[in-house]
Amino acid sequence: DQQVKQNSPSLSVQEGRISILNCDYTNSMFDYFLWYKKYPAEGPTFLISISSIKDKNEDGRFTVFLNKSAKHLSLHIVPSQPGDSAVYFCAASDLSGNTPLVFGKGTRLSVIA
Amino acid sequence: KAGVTQTPRYLIKTRGQQVTLSCSPISGHRSVSWYQQTPGQGLQFLFEYFSETQRNKGNFPGRFSGRQFSNSRSEMNVSTLELGDSALYLCASRKRERETQYFGPGTRLLVL
Numbered sequence: 001d002q003q004v005k006q007n008s009p010s011l012s013v014q015e016g017r018i019s020i021l022n023c024d025y026t027n028s029m030f031d032y033f034l035w036y037k038k039y040p041a042e043g044p045t046f047l048i049s050i051s052s053i054k055d056k057n058e059d060g061r062f063t064v065f066l067n068k069s070a071k072h073l074s075l076h077i078v079p080s081q082p083g084d085s086a087v088y089f090c091a092a093s094d095l096s097g098n099t100p101l102v103f104g105k106g107t108r109l110s111v112i113a
Numbered sequence: 114k115a116g117v118t119q120t121p122r123y124l125i126k127t128r129g130q131q132v133t134l135s136c137s138p139i140s141g142h143r144s145v146s147w148y149q150q151t152p153g154q155g156l157q158f159l160f161e162y163f164s165e166t167q168r169n170k171g172n173f174p175g176r177f178s179g180r181q182f183s184n185s186r187s188e189m190n191v192s193t194l195e196l197g198d199s200a201l202y203l204c205a206s207r208k209r210e211r212e213t214q215y216f217g218p219g220t221r222l223l224v225l
Contacts, residue, residue, distance in 0.1 A: 004155070006155075034213070041218070042218055042219075043117070043203055043205075043217050043218045043219050044203070044216045045216070046215065049213065089155060089156065095211065096210065096211070097209070097210025097211035097212070098169075100146065100158040100161060100169045101146075101156075101158065101214065103148075103156040103158075104155050105153065105155040106155055
């Protein structure tokens with residue numbers, strides 16, 4: 001049973017436009033969410049996080065939105081740059097930090113110049 | 114500050130053999146977690162160690178084991194390797210609970 005789902009395996013966006021990556025979760029106990037970016041031959045790099053007490057968190061070109069009632073979060077990248085081309089993983093946990101992160105399968109983003 | 118390091122980076126083994134992977138966390142980090150990533154799959158949690166104690170364990174067979182040393186370095190062992198164990202094995206460290214996990218570059222294991 002997949003508790004964190006990224007239903008789009010891939011996404012192509014033109015440089016300068018907005019990239020929107022989506023993630024759904026099923027476990028109501030999750031209250032802390034993270035996005036990681038992964039380049040080939042490298043480990044995942046932490047991008048941005050959000051806790052359930054907020055519905056939006058922004059860091060530069062990256063914004064994460066959380067809709068708790070829909071159990072849905074999204075990552076917006078504006079403007080998209082070719083260097084953003086990577087696999088993006090959504091992960092969830094609880095705020096206690098005692099439970100392991102549960103990851104989605106990832107979405108491959110290609111930003112076309 | 115040096116990041117998480119993993120050795121070796123690449124490894125080729127044959128079925129039935131065993132393998133040991135090593136992870137050195139970021140200095141000051143006491144928690145080390147291990148994940149398996151296979152093609153088309155997300156990161157599957159293997160186990161987490163904190164101050165030399167296993168705190169959480171994922172849904173993997175007993176062939177997968179690990180340990181953590183007093184200097185927080187961790188090793189993961191897989192015995193009786195199977196073809197399906199071919200994967201990227203990632204290690205992540207964090208200072209304590211509620212802190213972000215930082216990943217190493219991974220060890221790519223190929224089982225022939």
